[in-house]
Amino acid sequence: MDLQFYLKRPDATAITTIFARITYEGGKLKYYIPEKIDPQYWNPDTHRARETKRFPEFSEFNARLDNIAQTIKNTLRKFQNDNQNKIPMPAQLKELLDITFGKKTSVLNKDFFQYFEDFVTRTSKGERLSPKTKKKIALTTNKGYTTTLNHLKKFKAVYNRKIDFDTIDLQFHNDYIAYLTNKVSLSNNTIGDHIKRIIVILGDAKRLGINVNPSFESGYFFKPSEETDNVYLDQTELSLLEEIDLTSHPKLDRVRDLFLIGCYTGLRYSDYSTLKPEDFKDGFIEIRQTKTGKPVVIPEHPVVKKILDKYNGQLPKSISNQKTNAYLKDLGEMIPALEKECSKTYTKGGVTETLLSPKWKMISSHTARRSFATNEYLAGTPTLTIMAITGHTTEKMFMKYIKLTPKEHAVLLKMHWEKRSNKKEEPEKVF
Secondary structure, eight states: OEEEEEESSTTOSSOEEEEEEEEETTEEEEEEEEEEEOGGGEETTTTEEOOOTTSTTHHHHHHHHHHHHHHHHHHHHHHHHHTTTOOOOHHHHHHHHHHHTTSSOOGGGOOHHHHHHHHHHHHHTTOOBOTTTOSBOOTHHHHHHHHHHHHHHHHHHHHTOOOSTTTOSHHHHHHHHHHHHHTSOOBHHHHHHHHHHHHHHHHHHHHTTOOOOGGGGSTTSOOOOOOOOOOOOOHHHHHHHHHOOOTTOHHHHHHHHHHHHHHTTOOOHHHHTSOOGGGEETTEEEEEOTTTOOEEEEEOOHHHHHHHHHTTTOOOOOOOHHHHHHHHHHHHHTOGGGGSEEEEEEEETTEEEEEEEEGGGGOOTTHHHHHHHHHHHHTTOOHHHHHHHHOOSSHHHHHHHSOOOHHHHHHHHHHHHHHHHHHHHSOOOOO
């Protein structure tokens, strides 16, 4: 660890705050300490107070700085000793230092609900970083955690049950899933999301030294899930969508064009709705994905280029995801081919249900990404190439993501057979 003290305002004519610039394996942190000094008594070369008669307490002052430096190092060392030599991220180290220097109440004194609420607050303030991307957690993530917290409070009230770090065990897991299934009538995937958030909270608390029930790390503390029948738009349907005359409907026009960009880039809505002209470089789109933080390069599809030309090199102005989903259904209703009924099977409240509805009713902003992946797969694009764009890390995950009917699988197999047959029939070239 490299640690040096600096003045917040070195040119000030009055007392100014001192901060520690901490550089360590986990990153960099600028941390304000509980000491102040007049800049005229500060030595920027030694990063300590000057040895001068005009500041007779320099010796004691520098001794306090030495003690603070040692305390910061000890805090980092203790965390590593308690967590199998893991390195805390800067935001995590800041929180530990805030507790050490009395700026915050120790998390060790908080119960589960207090900790959960503090977790949500830290996220809303941008104080939490993703362990994967090292970037601030998106504020939209907080909505899900707030919903999970509210469900837990109602569960506690309904059954007058103690819920704390030591009581969240396998029995709690079973009872809570039963409650969300039978009393709240949630789907399996939604229940899985709530269980996942509880696991994240418990893991975060454990990393900060709180004693939690180890059951949450067991394979039996599972996240319920099931495959869903989500739709995609095939190439013909995308062409029909592109051909709709929306001259008199400018809002629908922009939503349609932005959706088509998603269909030909494979990006998530959070990315394709925020593309900027500078992201387009020499026929390629180069961005860092919001969710994963990973860079991705995508060739500019002719349809995307056509849309860019339509808006003079700009991108269609985006609206909220919720309104986008509503407008997409309005657009889909304009296409007679999307009147065909599709089924969607899911488990809700413990009961498996199959919903039949026109295909246009099932379109959402995420349909764009699924359409890209499925259409490219059907066109014979190598799976690894598609995964490099979509960000799927395993072929198993990718194959669950794309949606093909048994007939489409059969047509795809037939296409490959015909390709092989044509290759055999080609006469050999004579040189």
